[in-house]
Amino acid sequence: ALIQTRLPHTSAALLAKTERSTRERLARIGASVTHVRTTDHREDALAAALSEAAATADLIVAIGASAIVDRRDVVPAAIVSAGGAVEHFGLPVDPGNLTLLARLGQATVVAMPGSARSPREQGSDWLLERLAAGLPVDAKTIAGFGVGGLLKEIRSRPMLRDREPPGAPKSEPVVDAILLAAGQSTRMGARNKLLEPIGDEPMIRRVAAAVRSAGIRRLVVVTGHEAGRVRDALSGLDCVFADNPDYPSGMGSSVAAGARAAFDAPDPPGAAIVCLGDMPDIGPAMLDALIANYDPQAGRTIVAAASGGQRGHPVLWDRRFADDLASLGGDAGGRDILQEHAGQVVTVEMDDDAVLHDLDTPVAFDAYRDRAGGDPAG
Incomplete structure (x- = not known):
């Protein structure tokens, strides 16, 4: 299942783009999306959507309109409110470090950050691949992601890592x-x-x-x-x-x-x-x-x-x-x-x-x- 949340300024085109990239991402691990829901970015609304999805889905991918800052944020709070439990928040992988892993009934919930709107590889992919293969995803496994966890730079990063050192003369842009x-x-x-x-x-x-x-x-x-x-x-x-x-x-x-x-x-x-x-x-x-x-x-x-x-x-x-x-x-x-x-x-x-x-x-x-x-x- 795929659940997205929206804020007043969230456009239909952005939601559609995210759905396309998520379907492609899940298809790469042999999974398919059978349930799609968009709801307001509120704890009660998201909790209801999660409960509905958990009744039939083995895996729930949640992408919020706003990034998860801590375990009290809207997405993790909604998971708990729906009767679930947060198992891990944060990956030592970038992009994708703000990924959250949770359980809700028999369903696994992977809450992915905004970088997942792009089809490029990011930390959530590593998590999804292990889940699809039936491999354990525990604290030790996730800590191991830190080896090689700086993935290829995403172009949307506000400041790319390959910037010139401080004090270097500014070059003319091409x-x-x-x-x-x-x-x-x-x-x-x-x-x-x-x-x-x-x-x-x-x-x-x-x-x-x-x-x-x-x-x-x-x-x-x-x-x-x-x-x-x-x-x-x-x-x-x-x-x-x-x-x-x-x-x-x-x-x-x-x-x-x-x-x-x-x-x-x-x-x-x-x-x-x-x-x-x-x-x-x-x-x-x-x-x-x-x-x-x-x-x-x-x-x-x-x-x-x-x-x-x-x-x-x-x-x-x-x-x-x-x-x-x-x-x-x-x-x-x-x-x-x-x-x-x-x-x-x-x-x-x-x-x-x-x-x-x-x-x-x-x-x-x-x-x-x-x-x-x-x-x-x-």
């Missing part, structure tokens, strides 16, 4: 840009908004040229709908292309395609700025401002453009979020990741509100051209 140009422009009717003229060039070329002029190393353009025409519009521009065959499913799939192209390259960047192809007034100075405020050593790992206190685009993402971005799909953008890592988000106020506005209807285009003194497209 930053790529990902430009989303795969959408279907459904609100434009038969017209492709990215190819609409702004001045004497297609909008997508205007945006791509501005992004290319910023202090980035490489520009990755994600194509999908009318990919050939978009590529032609960018002919001669210094960029590489990443095709997204799943573009009809929504923007999330394009972000994922761009993240894979950027961060899985032989020479991946330290960070990438995700830009939208339908924001014609995004300028290179805006991207440079994001780069200037990016400081992974200080925990400033997500940097978003803003205007009037409202967050917009572009958004810079440190490489530690590559897996999260690459797992997006459908219409889900990076909002859930931003919520999950709110403490690492820095917003940079821009001089105008261009970072808040895109062009996606004929009326919007005509109004934009009127303001700029141009002629509406026929």
Whole structure:
């Protein structure tokens, strides 16, 4: 059984992502999920869900909306309230050190930390593997996990271990840009908004040229709908292309395609700025401002453009979020990741509100051209 708890800000997309990764994790040990429940992050609500699951499940995986701090926290308290007992809290393994092991009736309960939302190996996997094999999991066994317990670094860690030593001169970050140009422009009717003229060039070329002029190393353009025409519009521009065959499913799939192209390259960047192809007034100075405020050593790992206190685009993402971005799909953008890592988000106020506005209807285009003194497209 899988039980997740939610807080008011917990999104459906994050819960769905966690369910997918948990099903994959359990499938690797020959287990399957037959019972799924989401409940509020309260002791009474979780206790009721645990009791219900324990009636039929041999193994209960619980993932809370908030990390377990001690044995009096919501998750362990709910287990005890349901009639269970906590057998062990904490593993000498990182990531996964905040894993909890308990018994509830005939069921084993493994409460996993937030790092388990990623499919990467972590301490809970070691526990699950032994349980699936019928091997003992006692205090001595768990203590033995400490040998080799520092696993491969997870990119989502607020501060990675391979940081430069204190006092070392700060190196210039290597930053790529990902430009989303795969959408279907459904609100434009038969017209492709990215190819609409702004001045004497297609909008997508205007945006791509501005992004290319910023202090980035490489520009990755994600194509999908009318990919050939978009590529032609960018002919001669210094960029590489990443095709997204799943573009009809929504923007999330394009972000994922761009993240894979950027961060899985032989020479991946330290960070990438995700830009939208339908924001014609995004300028290179805006991207440079994001780069200037990016400081992974200080925990400033997500940097978003803003205007009037409202967050917009572009958004810079440190490489530690590559897996999260690459797992997006459908219409889900990076909002859930931003919520999950709110403490690492820095917003940079821009001089105008261009970072808040895109062009996606004929009326919007005509109004934009009127303001700029141009002629509406026929």
